[in-house]
Amino acid sequence: MTAPAELDLEHFLPYRLSVLSNRVSGAIARVYSERFELGITEWRVIAVLGRYPDLSAGEVAQRTAMDKVAVSRAVARLLEAGRLQRDTDGADRRRSVLRLSPAGRAIFDEVAPHALAFQQRLLAGMDPDERALLFRLLDRLDELELQAEADALPE
Structure with a gap:
């Protein structure tokens, strides 16, 4: 019987990137969490829409690689707080787009x-x-x- 592979976390890239991301995000969060009562997900939604207005919630999730449900919840909180506006896309009336409200801006x-x-x-x-x-x-x-993800898709 083969011994199980040892997972050396100190040299496991996904772990290292995740820990670093959490540390950096947590440090920046101190700037906006207390003053504006924003969570990390809400700030990321604001940051993306500040740079790229008129995205759908799905597009925000795609740009941030965040879970769609987490983005939807953050969008709902931001809409309720008056920090986002939701409009219908002028070119495609079935599509709703988000942008920062004056308070969000x-x-x-x-x-x-x-x-x-x-x-x-x-x-x-x-x-x-x-x-x-x-x-x-x-x-x-x-x-x-992205290439590994594409390669893993069934044909």
Whole structure:
């Protein structure tokens, strides 16, 4: 009988990325959670719609790689709080699109500079070549993951 493979978490990329993501997201969350009573999912919805207005909830979920149910709940909370607006797409009346309300835009405009400053502090210990390499590697991992996902689809 073969011994089970040992899962060395310190060298298991999905684990390391998840832990790092949780740490970074938690640190940034302190900027907006108390002041605006926003959770991480709600902030991500605001951030995406601040950059890409007029997306459907499904498109927000796709851009963030977050669970559709979690995005739907966050959208419902943000709509109820008056931080989002839902409209019908002018080109396709069956499709509803989301955009930031004036209150949502105010939150985005206040939090975004803090998020950028946090990123600047986080990356300050790296020289420009290391930062460029980091983002190239992240882009490459994203490409590889998308390819692996496509390869796993049944024909």
